Amino acid sequence: MSRPGIALAMHPGRTEHVLPDRLLDRLESLGRLLDREPLQTFADERARRLLSEMEILITGWGAPYVGRDVLSTAGGLKMIAHAAGTVKGLIDEDIFRAGIAVSHAAEANAVPVAEFTLAAILFAGKQVFRFRDTYVADRNRDRTHPMQRLTIGNYGRTVGIIGASRIGRRVIELLKPFNFKIILFDPTLSASECAAIGVEKADLDTLMRSADIVSLHAPSLPSTQHMIDAQGLALMKDGATLINTARGAIIDEAALLATLSTGRIDAIIDVTDPEIPEPASAFYDLPNVFLTPHIAGAVGLERTRLGEMAVDEIERYLTGQPLEYAITLADLDTIA
Incomplete structure (x- = not known):
């Protein structure tokens, strides 16, 4: 059985400490981490190559919008693990309608x-x-x-x-x-x-x-x-x-x-x-x-909880366990 491709999409300057080396190494053990450098756009050649190979996408603060155009390139996409709080304004409703599993780390934040x-x-x-x-x-x-x-x-x-x-x-x-x-x-x-x-x-x-x-x-x-x-x-x-x-x-x-x-x-x-x-x-x-300048949520080393929760969810998905922090289309009407 081939190992699933895993890609990252977030802004490195806003997500330092979310995925330290130990978590990236853990992702390597769970699948094929296609590139340790996160995508900041889905429109360039590197993005198109990674999207075509990935099954799992980890998003975070500063990620590009995951819309229906992503589906056309990422035909094998099965799961999005958001290593941050809300997915509102980031993940299009069509992603949910396509049956892609979505999880978030709001509990960690x-x-x-x-x-x-x-x-x-x-x-x-x-x-x-x-x-x-x-x-x-x-x-x-x-x-x-x-x-x-x-x-x-x-x-x-x-x-x-x-x-x-x-x-x-x-x-x-x-x-x-x-x-x-x-x-x-x-x-x-x-x-x-x-x-x-x-x-x-x-x-x-x-x-x-x-x-x-x-x-x-x-x-x-x-x-x-x-x-x-x-x-x-x-x-x-x-x-x-x-x-x-x-x-x-x-x-x-x-x-x-x-x-x-x-x-x-x-x-x-x-x-x-x-x-x-x-x-x-x-x-x-x-x-x-x-x-204070919106600092109550995860800052500095507190951000690692977000990455840990996302990687835990990916492991659950890959081992056939139910996700603990799944988000559905219906949830979008009530979550922050």
């Missing part, structure tokens, strides 16, 4: 996002950023000592999770060792299903009104666009913190910036809409905003 969120929640509860700014500005502790008497800290606080996604559920698990009350808004879950994962079901208004810290983990869909609006933000407690590691479009950002400008709430923002705010955006300047 969820790990660092959940870890980032846990750190953000703990820092928000303890008002770490405000202490830091005050201490650095004063260069003494005249104001930070009295701040310790405020009703801050992480004991007995209420954390509101919006969306029981794979990341939302991981965050819930990470929070369990702490003395938090966890409430969840997710219309797809019943009260008993929420109780089974250790949280209390709440409607969105109740969550926004009750939580000391609100963390967003819903997918970006037409139905969730601007689900956090001016009305919801107005319900938040004075001194509460909003954390967004999901997608910027979930929040009405004009309403968020208007609320933040009052100083009434704080925000930890890793994602915005547009992805990079305009240079004049108040996100950069407001003292009650901690802004």
Whole structure:
């Protein structure tokens, strides 16, 4: 039996550490790794040669669009293992209709996002950023000592999770060792299903009104666009913190910036809409905003989890086992 051809398609500058040598060696043991240098286009002669020989394609960040034109060249294509999160905007629906197995590594990317969120929640509860700014500005502790008497800290606080996604559920698990009350808004879950994962079901208004810290983990869909609006933000407690590691479009950002400008709430923002705010955006300047450049997901060595998950899926496929992280055409309507 001939060994299946395996090709890579991703941007090397965006995917360093995804497939270190040990994983490339493992791919060599599973099939014929046609070229260790990833494709960045499907239109040149090298790409046409590799596509004609491959059965398995590993994609990643910066991969060219996998459309119907790829099918005409890659007649033997049987599986795509995406060594990153969402496949939306990367893999055409015709690929699924052609019966090609598709897998993604969103579960691996969820790990660092959940870890980032846990750190953000703990820092928000303890008002770490405000202490830091005050201490650095004063260069003494005249104001930070009295701040310790405020009703801050992480004991007995209420954390509101919006969306029981794979990341939302991981965050819930990470929070369990702490003395938090966890409430969840997710219309797809019943009260008993929420109780089974250790949280209390709440409607969105109740969550926004009750939580000391609100963390967003819903997918970006037409139905969730601007689900956090001016009305919801107005319900938040004075001194509460909003954390967004999901997608910027979930929040009405004009309403968020208007609320933040009052100083009434704080925000930890890793994602915005547009992805990079305009240079004049108040996100950069407001003292009650901690802004990061979409780094909650896998960076640096964390990216190796993505490659490991993709190679594991390829091994399952080649040994006749079901894929653990398969994506179907129907899934595209609900995944992020």
